[in-house]
Amino acid sequence: MKRLLGVALGILTAIGGFVDIGDLVTNAVVGSRFGLSLVWVVVVGVVGICLFAEMSGRVAAVSGRATFEIIRERLGPRMAGANLVASFAINLLTLTAEVGGIALALHLASSVEPRLWIVVAAAAVWLVLWRVKFSIMENVAGLLGLLLVGFGVALFLLGPDWGDLLAQAASIGQPPGGQSMGSYWFYAVALFGAAMTPYEVFFFSSGAVEEKWTAKDLSQNRLNVLTGFPLGGLLSVAIAACAAVVLMPQSIEVSSLSQIVLPVAQAGGTLLLAVVILGIVAATFGAALETALSSGYTVAQYLGWSWGKFRRPAKAARFHLTMIVALLIAVGILMTSVDPIAVTEMSVVFSAVALPLTYVPILVVANDPEYMGEHVSGKVANALGSVYLVIVLVAALAAIPLMIATGAGSA
Amino acid sequence: MRPSRDEHPVALALLRRGSLRLRALVLMIVVLATASCATATSSSSAQESITSGLEEARSAVATAALVVTLLEDDRMTAPVADTGLLDQIGVLEDSSAALMTLVPPAEMATPLQQGMTAVGTATDAVVAARLWVNGESGASAAELLEALEGAESEIDDVLAEVGA
Structure with missing residues (x-):
C-alpha cells in the first residue's frame, strides 16, 4: 500500500510539476494565434522529455552520478566547461522567467506592483531551498501545481465545438489566416523548447541522486515519467485550447499573464479563477525551486564540490552560495x-x-555498457x-535564424 | 612538437587570405546592418508597422471589453480586472510609441495620423474602464463597453484603409 501511494504521489507530482511559466505563456500565445494547429509539437515535446528524463533518471540510478558529473567525465573539463557556461546561462534565464512568473x-491576484513581489518571491524560494527537505519541497509544489487542471475544467465548461478543435489540431503545417509560416515554425521551436527545457533533466537526474x-527504482522512474509527463502535457494542451476557444475568435493576442486566465474566468467564475491563479503560483514557484537547484547542481557537479539538499547547508556551502x-x-x-513574459519567450x-548540449552526452552514456x-x-x-x-539538432539550429527572420514571432 | 606558422608559408598565406575575407564579410555585415537602421521607412514596411501597431491596439481593446464584461457578470475579482486593464494600457502605450516613431512615405502619412488618433481613442476607453474597476467613475458597464466597441471599430476602419 505504501509503495502504491509512493507511485501515485510520484505520478501526481510529475503532472503538477510539468507546467512552468514557459509552458503557460507559450501555449497561451500559440493557442490565441494559431489555435490548436501546433498541438502536434506538444506531443513531440512530451515524447521527447519522457525519453530524455527516463534516460537521465536511469543513468543517475544505475551509475549514481548526475548529468553534469557525467558530462565532465565524457567531454573533458574544457568542452564540459563551455557546456556549463551555456547551460548555466540558459538555466539562469529560465530562473529569471520563473521568479518573474x-x-x-x-x-494578478493582488494588483500590487510586481517589483515588490519579485523580492518576496525570491526570498521565499531561497528560504524553501535553505530549510525544506527535498522530498517535501518536490511533492508540495508538484501537488499544488495540479490545480492547473482548472484549465481543463474551464475547457469543458466553455463547451467548445470539439470537432472544430480536432480539425485545428489536424491542420499540421497550416497556420490560420493572417499568420505567417515563419512565425508558425518559430513558435513550433518555442513550444518544443518549452516542453524540453534542459533544467528538467538536471533536476531529474540530480533528484535521483x-x-x-538505485537500479531497483527504475520501474517507478519509468512509470512516473511515462504517465506523469503525458498527463502534464494534456494540461499544456488545455491551456492552448482555452486560448483558442475564447481569445482567438476575438483577435486577442496574448502578451500578459492576465490574458491567459480570462478563459478560466469566463468558464468558471471567481472560484475557478482563484484555483488557477494558485496553481500558477505553485507551478512557477516549483519551477523556480527546480531551476535554482539546477544552477547549484550544474556548477557544483562540474567543479566537484559537495552538493545536494540531503546535506546540511554548512556541508554544501558553495552549492548553496551558487543558488x-x-x-x-x-x-x-x-x-x-x-x-x-519577454524573458520567458x-x-x-x-x-x-x-538542448543538444545535455541531450547528446546523456544519449551516449545511456548506451555505454561500462556505465x-x-x-x-x-x-x-x-x-x-x-x-x-535529429529533431533536437534541427530545432537548435533553426531557433535563432527563425527568431531573427520573424522578429521573435511578431511577423 | 607542433610546427610554428613561420615554418608553413603556404598555410600563413591561406590564413591571411582567410583573414582578409573575414574582415570583408564583417565590413559588409556592418554596412548592411547600418543601412537597415536608416530612419525613412518604405511604403510596404510602413504599412506592416502601422498594421502591427493597430492589431496590438485592437487586441488590447478586445481584452479590456472582455475584462469589463467578466467583472460586470461577477466572474472576476477587481484586482485581477485592474491588473488586466493595466497590462492593456501598457500594450496601448507600446502601440502608440511604435506609431509615433514611424517616419512613413507621404502616401502613408494620413493613415498613420488616423491610426494614432484611433489608438488615442482606445487608450481613453481602456483608462476609463480601469477607473470604473477602481470605483472612480460614474459610467456604467454598458457605456464603457460601447466606448470600447467604438474604439475597436475606429481601429478596424483604419486597418481597412491601410489594407490589412
Missing part, C-alpha cells in the same frame, strides 16, 4: 523592469538552442533517441 501571478535511487547568487542575479535582471527559444551494465538503452529507446537527436 511568481511575481506576475501574485500581482538526492533520493538515492543564492543565481537568485540575486535573477532579481537584479527583473528589477530593471524587463518584461518577465527568450528562455524557451534558447532552451531549444542549448550502464545490463541497463543500457534498448532497441526502441535507441531508435527513438536517434530520431530525437
Whole structure:
C-alpha cells in the first residue's frame, strides 16, 4: 500500500510539476494565434522529455552520478566547461522567467506592483531551498501545481465545438489566416523548447541522486515519467485550447499573464479563477525551486564540490552560495523592469538552442555498457533517441535564424 | 612538437587570405546592418508597422471589453480586472510609441495620423474602464463597453484603409 501511494504521489507530482511559466505563456500565445494547429509539437515535446528524463533518471540510478558529473567525465573539463557556461546561462534565464512568473501571478491576484513581489518571491524560494527537505519541497509544489487542471475544467465548461478543435489540431503545417509560416515554425521551436527545457533533466537526474535511487527504482522512474509527463502535457494542451476557444475568435493576442486566465474566468467564475491563479503560483514557484537547484547542481557537479539538499547547508556551502547568487542575479535582471513574459519567450527559444548540449552526452552514456551494465538503452529507446537527436539538432539550429527572420514571432 | 606558422608559408598565406575575407564579410555585415537602421521607412514596411501597431491596439481593446464584461457578470475579482486593464494600457502605450516613431512615405502619412488618433481613442476607453474597476467613475458597464466597441471599430476602419 505504501509503495502504491509512493507511485501515485510520484505520478501526481510529475503532472503538477510539468507546467512552468514557459509552458503557460507559450501555449497561451500559440493557442490565441494559431489555435490548436501546433498541438502536434506538444506531443513531440512530451515524447521527447519522457525519453530524455527516463534516460537521465536511469543513468543517475544505475551509475549514481548526475548529468553534469557525467558530462565532465565524457567531454573533458574544457568542452564540459563551455557546456556549463551555456547551460548555466540558459538555466539562469529560465530562473529569471520563473521568479518573474511568481511575481506576475501574485500581482494578478493582488494588483500590487510586481517589483515588490519579485523580492518576496525570491526570498521565499531561497528560504524553501535553505530549510525544506527535498522530498517535501518536490511533492508540495508538484501537488499544488495540479490545480492547473482548472484549465481543463474551464475547457469543458466553455463547451467548445470539439470537432472544430480536432480539425485545428489536424491542420499540421497550416497556420490560420493572417499568420505567417515563419512565425508558425518559430513558435513550433518555442513550444518544443518549452516542453524540453534542459533544467528538467538536471533536476531529474540530480533528484535521483538526492533520493538515492538505485537500479531497483527504475520501474517507478519509468512509470512516473511515462504517465506523469503525458498527463502534464494534456494540461499544456488545455491551456492552448482555452486560448483558442475564447481569445482567438476575438483577435486577442496574448502578451500578459492576465490574458491567459480570462478563459478560466469566463468558464468558471471567481472560484475557478482563484484555483488557477494558485496553481500558477505553485507551478512557477516549483519551477523556480527546480531551476535554482539546477544552477547549484550544474556548477557544483562540474567543479566537484559537495552538493545536494540531503546535506546540511554548512556541508554544501558553495552549492548553496551558487543558488543564492543565481537568485540575486535573477532579481537584479527583473528589477530593471524587463518584461518577465519577454524573458520567458527568450528562455524557451534558447532552451531549444542549448538542448543538444545535455541531450547528446546523456544519449551516449545511456548506451555505454561500462556505465550502464545490463541497463543500457534498448532497441526502441535507441531508435527513438536517434530520431530525437535529429529533431533536437534541427530545432537548435533553426531557433535563432527563425527568431531573427520573424522578429521573435511578431511577423 | 607542433610546427610554428613561420615554418608553413603556404598555410600563413591561406590564413591571411582567410583573414582578409573575414574582415570583408564583417565590413559588409556592418554596412548592411547600418543601412537597415536608416530612419525613412518604405511604403510596404510602413504599412506592416502601422498594421502591427493597430492589431496590438485592437487586441488590447478586445481584452479590456472582455475584462469589463467578466467583472460586470461577477466572474472576476477587481484586482485581477485592474491588473488586466493595466497590462492593456501598457500594450496601448507600446502601440502608440511604435506609431509615433514611424517616419512613413507621404502616401502613408494620413493613415498613420488616423491610426494614432484611433489608438488615442482606445487608450481613453481602456483608462476609463480601469477607473470604473477602481470605483472612480460614474459610467456604467454598458457605456464603457460601447466606448470600447467604438474604439475597436475606429481601429478596424483604419486597418481597412491601410489594407490589412
